[in-house]
Amino acid sequence: MRFDTRLIHDRQPPDPLTGAVTVPIYLASTYKQSAPNRNQGYVYSRSGNPTRAMLEGALGALESGVGGLAFSSGLGALETLLGAFPSGSRIVSVDDLYGGTWRLFEHHRRQFGLRVDYLDLTDPRRLAEALRTPADLVYVESPTNPLLRLVDLRAVARLAHASRTRLVVDNTFATPALQRPIELGADIVLHSTTKYLGGHSDLVGGALVLRSRRDLKEFTWLQNALGAVPSPFDCYLALRGLHTLGVRMRAHGESARAVVEVLDRDRRVRRAHYPGLASHPQHRLARRQMSGYGGIVSVDLRGGRRAALAFLRRLRVFTLAESLGAVESLVDHPASMTHASVPRAEREAHGVTEGLVRLSCGIEDPADLADDVRAALRGL
Ligand SMILES: *Cc1c(COP(=O)(O)O)cnc(C)c1O
16 A cells, blocks of 8 residues: 555554544553453553554554654653663764754763764765774764755665664654655664654654564563653554644645745845755755655855844744644744754854754645745845
């Protein structure tokens, strides 16, 4: 079956007890045992919950893995992932990272002796060089946040495997509707379901999807041991969001296209970043690796911080808020919001300037979004 059909039906049969076509929200924290350790598959809801199991099964299938695991947040998923790496482990990571991911890596570096190298992996040859020293994990976002740079996932997976290292891809920006990293060679996919998968700014959640049964077993153990699990209600919301992911991603893409066309032509703009632009340095890779370009656009305004803040103030449809990937359009000033935890020098070295604004284009009428951006630029 095709992807949009699978979003709604894959691993999501009607409830066998009642025929309910949507999954019941099982609130029970514990389950009756007929004798000690004899049960019907569920023991305690941290270890497993039927509503969560439906979400995990669907995510695992949609990301082409052997299974998925749901967490209370994207960072909960990341913390559980890092729980598998003992002191002295080495991670080679992209340098353009979600701020909270960077903060957690740094925490593990200081507290638990994790070694982390941050590299610009837009050129996979840099990874080949970095892997001359053994590493335990390669960690990648593509497209990256907030600069929408791409990493050639197939090339990076090949290099990681050649040196017996696993590849993790944070697929939050693209979603499985546009890019399926495991099909390109990744071993683990990480999600913040808070963003596009949930899609309505009404839940915080995360997920891991595993390519191998061994990893699924290890991280299932850690999920239960660390306990960063989502509530059954949040699992239900994530599943509900998942059903419309296909149509939403197409609409987000149309909105982003309308917005970036206004930005790209404007003299007050130093640079508009969007993988769908023919001028994006990795546009060809985007066409090969993704089946759409997503809903995030970032723009570097010539006037620096003052221009960025004035632009934000003038927007009427876009709401100034952290987060992204929801039906309503959101706008963020990375330097003072989502990426404020990254020191300024480091931020600027990576291109996250004071004039950078990140737009998460929602599914309102694209013409209204284009008008909004046009009006906000006027008078800068
Ligand atoms: C938001 C986000 C995260 C963190 O997820 P939370 O659900 O906020 O904990 C990780 N990676 C990316 C790319 C994100 O956008």
